[in-house]
Structure formats: structure tokens, C-alpha cells
Amino acid sequence: MELNLFAITINQIGLFIFASEIKAIIRLPHVPLKLNEIRIGDYLTSTLEDRSITSYQDIWRLPAAHTLTINRQGTLTLHRYWELGIREEIKLNSNQEYAEAFLEIFTEAVRCRLRSAYPIGSHLSGGLDSSSVTCIARNLLKKQNKQLHTFSNIYDAVPECNERNYIETVIAQGDVIPHFVHPDQTGPLTEWQEFFKYSDESAIGNCYLVWGLNRATKEAGVRISLNGFDGDSTVSHGVYYLNELARAGKWKAFLAEGTALAKNFNESSTKLLRHYGLSILKELARKGKWLAFWQAVNQISEAIEIPHRQLWLNYGFKAIVSDGIKKKLRYFNRPKRTPSNPFPLVSPDFAQRIGLSKRVQSFDCSKDPPLTQKEHHWRELTSGLFSIPLEGLDTYAAAFGIESRHPFMDKRLIEFCLALPAEQKLNQGWSRMILRRAMNGILPTEIQWRGDKTDITPGMIKGLLEYDQEILKEAMVIQSKNIAEFVNISSLKTVYQNSLNQGKITENDITKIWSSVSLSLWLNNMYSYFLYKNMNKISILKQIMIYCNFTLLFYKEDTSEITIFNSKANKLR
Numbered sequence: 001m002e003l004n005l006f007a008i009t010i011n012q013i014g015l016f017i018f019a020s021e022i023k024a025i026i027r028l029p030h031v032p033l034k035l036n037e038i039r040i041g042d043y044l045t046s047t048l049e050d051r052s053i054t055s056y057q058d059i060w061r062l063p064a065a066h067t068l069t070i071n072r073q074g075t076l077t078l079h080r081y082w083e084l085g086i087r088e089e090i091k092l093n094s095n096q097e098y099a100e101a102f103l104e105i106f107t108e109a110v111r112c113r114l115r116s117a118y119p120i121g122s123h124l125s126g127g128l129d130s131s132s133v134t135c136i137a138r139n140l141l142k143k144q145n146k147q148l149h150t151f152s153n154i155y156d157a158v159p160e161c162n163e164r165n166y167i168e169t170v171i172a173q174g175d176v177i178p179h180f181v182h183p184d185q186t187g188p189l190t191e192w193q194e195f196f197k198y199s200d201e202s203a204i205g206n207c208y209l210v211w212g213l214n215r216a217t218k219e220a221g222v223r224i225s226l227n228g229f230d231g232d233s234t235v236s237h238g239v240y241y242l243n244e245l246a247r248a249g250k251w252k253a254f255l256a257e258g259t260a261l262a263k264n265f266n267e268s269s270t271k272l273l274r275h276y277g278l279s280i281l282k283e284l285a286r287k288g289k290w291l292a293f294w295q296a297v298n299q300i301s302e303a304i305e306i307p308h309r310q311l312w313l314n315y316g317f318k319a320i321v322s323d324g325i326k327k328k329l330r331y332f333n334r335p336k337r338t339p340s341n342p343f344p345l346v347s348p349d350f351a352q353r354i355g356l357s358k359r360v361q362s363f364d365c366s367k368d369p370p371l372t373q374k375e376h377h378w379r380e381l382t383s384g385l386f387s388i389p390l391e392g393l394d395t396y397a398a399a400f401g402i403e404s405r406h407p408f409m410d411k412r413l414i415e416f417c418l419a420l421p422a423e424q425k426l427n428q429g430w431s432r433m434i435l436r437r438a439m440n441g442i443l444p445t446e447i448q449w450r451g452d453k454t455d456i457t458p459g460m461i462k463g464l465l466e467y468d469q470e471i472l473k474e475a476m477v478i479q480s481k482n483i484a485e486f487v488n489i490s491s492l493k494t495v496y497q498n499s500l501n502q503g504k505i506t507e508n509d510i511t512k513i514w515s516s517v518s519l520s521l522w523l524n525n526m527y528s529y530f531l532y533k534n535m536n537k538i539s540i541l542k543q544i545m546i547y548c549n550f551t552l553l554f555y556k557e558d559t560s561e562i563t564i565f566n567s568k569a570n571k572l573r
Contacts, residue, residue, distance in 0.1 A: 005062040006054065016070055018062075022200035025059055034058065035526070040486050041356045043203055044346050044515060048384035049363040055201045064387060082411075086378050087419045098424050099437035102416065106438065109410035110136045113226060121149040121222035123213055124178075126166030126454075128432065129228030131447045132439050133407050134170055137226055139442070142175050149177045149222050151213045153456075157184040161459040169444040179220055181212040187467030188460050188514075192521050198399040202522035203388055206460065210396050218400040225397060229390070231408040233380050235417050235432045238425025240376035242276035247283075247371065249292055251299045259303070260429020265451045273303065279369075281315035345512050350486050373422035381414060460514075461505045475520040476513070482523040483516060492516050 007018035008025055019025050026033050034057035042050060051063040062068050065082040092098050110133060114120055120141060122134040138148045150171065155161035161184070171178045188208040195204050195211070217225050239261070245254040254277055262269035277300065284293040297311045342360075343351055351357065370376040390406070397404035407413070417425075420434060427433040436448050464472055476496045480489055495512055499505045505513060 005068075006059055007062060007068065008059045014074065016074065018068075022054060022056060022059060026056065031059075032057075033526075035523075037350070037486075038354050038359070039201075040519070041346065041351065041354050041359065043201075043519065044486065045343055045356065045360055047360055047363060048388055051384055051387060061387075084378070084382055084414065084418070086374060087415060089374070089421055090416070090419045091421075095424075095427075095437060098420065098434055099440070102434050103438040105410075105413050105416050106132070106407070106435075107136055107140070109407040109413045110226070111140050112410075113405040113407055114140060114224075116224040118223035119149055119221060120146070121151055121217050121220065121225045123210070123225060123227040124150040124152045124167055124170060125228070126152070126163035126170070126447065127228065128435065128443075128447060128450060129231030129408060131166070131170050131228075131443055132231070132435065133226050133228045134176070135173070135439070135442050136407075138173075138175050147175055147177050149179060149217070149220055151179045151181065151216050151220075151225075153183050153209055153213065154180045155184045155456075155459050156182070158459040158462055161454055161456050163454050166444075166447055166450070169446050173444065177220075179216050181216050183209055183212055184459055184462065186212075187463040187471070189464065189468040189471045189517065189521070192471065193525070194399075195396075196522060196525045198395050199392065199522075201388075202519045203392070204518050204522075205389070205392060206456070207392055207396050208463075209456070210393060211399075214397055214400040214402055217402055223402060225402050225404050227393070227404060227406060228408060229393060229406045230386065231435070232432075233385065234408040234414050235435045236373075236377045236380070236425045237431035238373055238377075238422060238427075238433070239276070239431060240370065241373040241422040241426040242272070243280070243369075243376075244371075244373050244422055246277040246280040246296075249296070251277075251296050255299060255303045257426060257429060261426070261431070262429075264429045265431075269303075270305075273300065278311075278315055281311065282319040285316045285319035344491055345487060345515065347484075347486055347488050373425065374418065377418055377425075381418065457507050457510060461507075461510055464505065464513075465503075471521075472513075472517060475517040475524075479520050479524050482520045482527070486519070487516055 005018055005020060006022050006025060007016065008031060015030060017025055017028065017031070025031055036053065036055050036057045036059075039050075039053050039055045042048070042053065043055075052060045054061050063078075063080075065080060067079045067081055069077040069079065071077075090098075090101075092101065114137060120137065122130070122137055124130050124134045134148065134150055141148050150167075152163075152167045154164050154167075156164070167178075170176070186208075188206065191208065191211065192204075195207055199207070214225070242254055242258050242261075245251075245257065255273065258273045258276065259269050261267070262272050281293060281296060281300075284290075284296065293316060297308055297316075300306065301308050301311060343356065346356065365379065370379055386409075390409070393404050393406070417434075424434045425432060430436060430449070439448055476493070480493070483489070492512060495509045499509060499513070
């Protein structure tokens, strides 16, 4: 079980409090309940790079793989005890050796997470990651004369979201006890009050999907639940290898991989090659490497049918025009229009007050792009992408007395995948090639060579319109005052009203509506508790006994300091 830790220091009374849940802290009468507006701005712009911030003023999250030490004088010292580094590239003799090495580590990552005195379960979605975890776990348990329980979401009422065919190919291999949940028969917000009993922040995401699976898991008497969380990032799709090939001048290999990738995943080859290759043309022009530029133009023009002249003009001439001239050209040719708002969902006054634009830009790495696939992979693995989703998965599992375990988050597996050559990640137009090869004979071939991934957005939209209309209306209209300080209400209501008039929510608008509704409901819940807290004065001891799952207060006279560990990122078991 991974452990989240949060802490607050109240200097006025010399008190330091830490707990595994924020609710254990804010229920104490000494702790002021204040909203952290900067975190609200982060939430509305999907900014996840601040590893310490929470939605509550002065309450901080202990970052993963860190210790926090406090001495008798109240001085806090933060120390990082583990960090993912870019290791020397692994060199093996063949694709088969790479696949066997991966399978050995991956199997151990699953095996060491099967320890339990109770039945084991696995979330099976039909995708490459969850199916791989499920098949390995099933084979390991079979050797112990045990069967694996599988839990799957089925969308019979929304065929475009339904993965039943893929799920049943895994079940058909035998030695599993399947269980099915039907999220298309409820709304994503139907149980929102239950969600916020356990979630301390507004980012509930698509938790309703795992919520139903966890309920079924508990009903089946299963205590341990495996899942394939973010195998995408651990193994890496490897698509940035295209950029690496172009940068190295290997245009023939670049075009071959890009074309095959587009075919395997039903994408536009022109779009892929433009995105990953044409920026390199600009670099060649700026550096004056005109022979290399000319050779690349000839090959690209033939492959994606862009005229030579257009490539020379857009990626050669324009690349070497000075910024001053570009600025003047833009001035004289500028259309007469109002500058676009970079954060259309956010209230402009709120964004200006908290310096949102500057904050978002400070986390933006796009101005300094990675030079290799490995560097791109490392940035992805060390981004702020993992903390909040992992925290949510653990929280929603604990609500049902279940421990959620994530084999793809194994430290050994992450380090191994990062050290792989780029061609083991993208090869012959197949992303995540090493996982596909390693699972040969273990996964059903239909899943092993899948080139698509189902989008559950249509099912989510159906649930909102069919089951959650009243909740949606209350959050968008009646309770909109909760978010009026943070959200551009006029813009949001226009989007919402258009959705009602058309009888559908578009995929472009669902993110705006969902983020706003989640924030509105969470703030409503928070304000209700604020009133409750001020009306009910309960002793510290009684609150700790009733509410706190893991609150620790230290008073020992002979101890000069204490150290708190957060093992969240240290997945080696």
C-alpha cells in the first residue's frame, strides 16, 4: 500500500501535524480551512507539475521519494532519497533477448504484488496494459492452484466504448473468474457525494469507472486489486524516435517508420511526418546545413507530397529570417481581431490575480525540446503526471477496503524500460514493441497487436445527459456561484446552454463542463463542511479518534527530531 503524507505547521502554537489524508488535518479545530487559489488555477489548466501543492492553504503534500525532517526548533528539512536517472543504454544481442529480459522483470513485478491471504483480482479493460498484467497474474496463480478474479467495465448500451470482445478473448483462455460492471447504466456524477467523502480535492477525474469496479471487487471478497495503470508511460510508445531519426539525418528510416506507424494505428502519415520531422528542417536551415536540408527536402517531398518550393519557403527561408523582421511582417499582415484567451475556461480577473499565465509558462518545457527518445521518455516519467492519479486510485480502492497495486509502476521495470534503445520501443511502425514481443504466446494476438484504444468519452457524455441531468443543472446554474470567482461563467453557460439546445455534449466541450461541475460540487461540499466545523467544536482527541486514519503527533521529550518518509515513488517491493 502506497502512503500519501500531508503536513501543516501552525507556528502560533508551535504545532506540527501530519497525516495520510488531508481530512485528518482539517478536522482539527486548530487548523484553519482556507482555499488555495493557486491550486484551483492549476486544476483548471491541467497543470500538475507542482508536487507539493494541495487545494488547502498552508497544507502541503510530501513529494514522492522524499523525507521530511523536523527538529526541536521547528526547522523543516526536505531530502530526496531516490531519483530516476538516465542510465547507460542496455545492449543485448537480439530482439528476442530484449523481449526475454523485459518479460523476466515484468513477471517479477506482477509476482511480488500477488502476496495476499485473500483472493486476488485484476482490472481487465481489454487494452494492452491491463490484459498483460491479467495474463501474467493468471499464469502465476495457476501454478499455486488459484484462480484470478477479473473485473471489467462493459458498455453494451454504448457500442463505441465497448471492449467486451477483447475482454472475452482473455477470459476465454481460462483460469479466471470474470465479473462485469455496467457504467453505462448510471451517471458519472450519480454518487458524487460518496466520492467526496474520500477524495480531499476536486480532481475526481473518471473515478466513477474504478469506483464501480472496486465495489464489485469488495462484493467478491477480493482484497488485492492489480491494474495496468500507465503502462503507456513506463514502456513508452517511442514515437519521439521519429524526431530522433530526423535529427540524425536518417530520413529513409524516418519515413519508413512514420509511414508504417500511421498505417498500424490508422493515423494520417502526412500529419505524423509533419509533426515529427519538419521542425528538424528549420534547425538545418538555421545552422546553414543546406546540403543536408536539400537532401531531406527531396525525400520528404516525395513521401508526403509537399512541393519542394513550399518546403524551402516555410522551413528554409522563414527559418532564417530574423525575429525583428518576422515581428514587422506579423504587424503589417496581422488580422484585426481580439487576442485569444489562452485559458478560455478561467476568469480573466482570477488568472491575473494569481499570475496564472506566468505560472503555467514556468512549467512549460516546450521551448527546450528533448533531443532523443530517451530524454523524452525520462521527462515523461519524471513529470507531475503520476502523483494525483495514483493518489486517486489508492483512495478509491481504500474506500472499499481494497489495496490497489500497480505492476507497471515497479521501480525495476521503469529503470529497465528507460535504458532500452529507442528501436525497442518503436519498430516496424509498432509502438511499445518490446511489450508486444514479450507477450507473444501469453496475450491473445487480437490484443497483442491492437492499433487502437477505446475512448470512453461517449459513455461519459451519455451518463451525464441520461442520468445526471439534474445534478448537472444544479452545478451549472444553481450552484454556479461557487465557481464564479474562478471560472468564466458567461463562456461556460454558453457552452452548457448550447449542449442543452443540441441535446448533446461535444467532445470539445466535455472537458470544460466536467472540470467546472467537479469544482462546483467539491466547493459546495467544502463550504458545507466549513459551516459544520465552525458550528461544532469537538475536542482534538475526539476528532482524532473518530476521523483520523493515520494522524501522528509527537511529544517525546528525549527526541530531538523526527523524520517522515514518503515511499510513493519507491515501488520496489
